Amino acid sequence: MTSPVSFGFNFINSYLTLPKDFYTQQTIKQFRAPQNIIFNQELAQALELNISELEQEGFIIANGDKLPQNAQPISQAYCGHQFGHFVKLGDGRAVLLGEHVTSQMSRFDIQLKGSGPTIYARGGDGLAAMGPMLREYLISEAMYHLGIPTTRSLGVMSTGDPVFRETTLPGAMLIRVAKSHIRVGTFEYAATLEKSLLQNFSDYVIERHFPELINEENRYEKLLQAVINNQARLIAQWMCVGFIHGVMNTDNMSIPGESIDYGPCAFMNHYHPNTVFSSIDRHGRYAYQNQPIIGQWNLTRFAETLLPLFNDDIEVAKEKALELLDTFKHVYTQHWLQIMRHKIGIKTQSDDDLELIEDLLKMMETHQADFTLTFRHLNQPELLDPGMASSEAFRQWVLKRNERIPEHQQQHSQQLMDAANPLVIPRNHLVEESLEQATQGNMNPFHDLLEVIKNPFSSPKDSRYLEPSSIEFEQTFKTFCGT
Numbered sequence: 001m002t003s004p005v006s007f008g009f010n011f012i013n014s015y016l017t018l019p020k021d022f023y024t025q026q027t028i029k030q031f032r033a034p035q036n037i038i039f040n041q042e043l044a045q046a047l048e049l050n051i052s053e054l055e056q057e058g059f060i061i062a063n064g065d066k067l068p069q070n071a072q073p074i075s076q077a078y079c080g081h082q083f084g085h086f087v088k089l090g091d092g093r094a095v096l097l098g099e100h101v102t103s104q105m106s107r108f109d110i111q112l113k114g115s116g117p118t119i120y121a122r123g124g125d126g127l128a129a130m131g132p133m134l135r136e137y138l139i140s141e142a143m144y145h146l147g148i149p150t151t152r153s154l155g156v157m158s159t160g161d162p163v164f165r166e167t168t169l170p171g172a173m174l175i176r177v178a179k180s181h182i183r184v185g186t187f188e189y190a191a192t193l194e195k196s197l198l199q200n201f202s203d204y205v206i207e208r209h210f211p212e213l214i215n216e217e218n219r220y221e222k223l224l225q226a227v228i229n230n231q232a233r234l235i236a237q238w239m240c241v242g243f244i245h246g247v248m249n250t251d252n253m254s255i256p257g258e259s260i261d262y263g264p265c266a267f268m269n270h271y272h273p274n275t276v277f278s279s280i281d282r283h284g285r286y287a288y289q290n291q292p293i294i295g296q297w298n299l300t301r302f303a304e305t306l307l308p309l310f311n312d313d314i315e316v317a318k319e320k321a322l323e324l325l326d327t328f329k330h331v332y333t334q335h336w337l338q339i340m341r342h343k344i345g346i347k348t349q350s351d352d353d354l355e356l357i358e359d360l361l362k363m364m365e366t367h368q369a370d371f372t373l374t375f376r377h378l379n380q381p382e383l384l385d386p387g388m389a390s391s392e393a394f395r396q397w398v399l400k401r402n403e404r405i406p407e408h409q410q411q412h413s414q415q416l417m418d419a420a421n422p423l424v425i426p427r428n429h430l431v432e433e434s435l436e437q438a439t440q441g442n443m444n445p446f447h448d449l450l451e452v453i454k455n456p457f458s459s460p461k462d463s464r465y466l467e468p469s470s471i472e473f474e475q476t477f478k479t480f481c482g483t
């Protein structure tokens with residue numbers, strides 16, 4: 001065994017202070033010939049890691065006998081409601097190496113995804129294919145640069161071993177960075193244990209993610225409210241860029257409020273509220289327009305886990321939970337309206353805002369207009385969908401919207417719009433094309449696309465990054481999860 005390299009990781013392992021029910025210590029599978037495929041220098045720098053060590057030897061993390069100093073690999077236990085059904089899960093193909101603490105005392109989980117089967121693998125191979133891991137890298141970077149809370153990716157390593165799906169694919173591993181991997185599903189798991197363990201776990205979460213609540217009376221109720229607020233804001237942000245998560249199971253809803261688990265997610269191009277891309281979402285449970293409702297449904301499952309900590313009288317506890325859950329709709333709508341107002345260039349509030357925004361969305365639906373470019377080009381009708389731009393309804397809409405923008409604020413209105421409306425999203429056909437090439441060994445299209453999505457509010461040199469995926473492409477485009 002060689003002496004351990006730190007790579008600059010400053011690990012603590014606070015999760016190991018929890019009762020043993022919450023995790024299992026794990027060894028990492030030895031892979032044949034691990035290699036760095038892509039490494040996130042900017043993130044490594046932000047995390048104060050040793051860039052040259054990671055670039056030269058980062059791939060050795062993939063091999064269990066050469067783990068970074070002080071890493072103590074564990075897989076975490078959790079449950080989840082998957083498409084509405086309760087299941088016992090856990091990290092089936094992921095291990096947490098430790099929590100990296102920066103000099104500013106920010107703490108990040110460093111997790112390997114695709115690192116071999118764990119005790120929670122339920123018969124799965126514990127592996128990941130290169131395409132989906134690069135997809136997670138790309139989409140999480142896109143979300144980050146759009147200003148949306150998200151887990152990030154420090155790198156992708158190929159393992160040198162094949163993985164067997166419908167076809168044989170090159171295996172890979174992702175290094176995921178998150179505020180933590182604690183999910184609604186982790187609370188669902190905690191709620192299956194004794195009350196003292198649930199309380200112990202909830203206190204751990206409060207101390208780690210909501211330290212301002214430690215000394216609060218009714219801290220568990222305040223925890224619920226904080227998680228509701230974070231999720232309401234996050235989902236509003238998704239909706240305002242046309243992001244469809246695709247698999248909003250409770251095990252994929254993060255307690256610190258980050259977007260997590262980029263499986264079958266995709267950005268909508270042609271606007272339709274029922275858009276679904278996930279191949280397994282046959283009934284559209286996680287369709288674009290359902291995301292806020294599902295968010296509230298998931299938060300209801302979260303609230304249920306906390307009931308024993310709210311009050312010994314279950315009826316009193318339920319009443320309190322319902323009262324808090326009722327705030328979701330209002331908090332969500334306020335965030336959504338605030339972003340949407342800016343997207344159409346309006347700064348002030350009015351009772352008619354909701355109707356004004358919905359009228360625009362209805363026209364976009366009728367004309368299958370591109371979600372991203374319609375908002376960005378609202379003031380340049382020559383760049384909009386010609387059918388929509390030339391319609392009387394749109395002309396009337398613009399007049400109504402303009403009534404809300406005083407003459408002297410027109411410049412400011414355009415600035416608001418430019419800051420709220422990205423020009424670039426990762427277009428589905430380009431993502432697929434870049435992953436196909438990457439899997440065949442050509443990383444150039446992936447790197448090119450990555451550079452463009454890192455500046456979503458600026459105009460790319462090559463206009464092909466702006467073009468929506470064709471309607472024909474989107475009609476047959478399907479995304480997959482767990483691959």
Ligand code: AMP
Pocket residue numbers: 089090091092093094117120121122123124125126127128247251252261263481482483
């Ligand atoms: P996901 O759909 O990625 O959120 O995964 C749902 C559950 O399935 C989690 O518990 C994962 O750890 C597990 N899982 C997904 N793919 C695999 C795999 N190839 N091997 C073992 N477990 C897996």
Ligand code: MG
Pocket residue numbers: 251252261
């Ligand atoms: Mg998951």
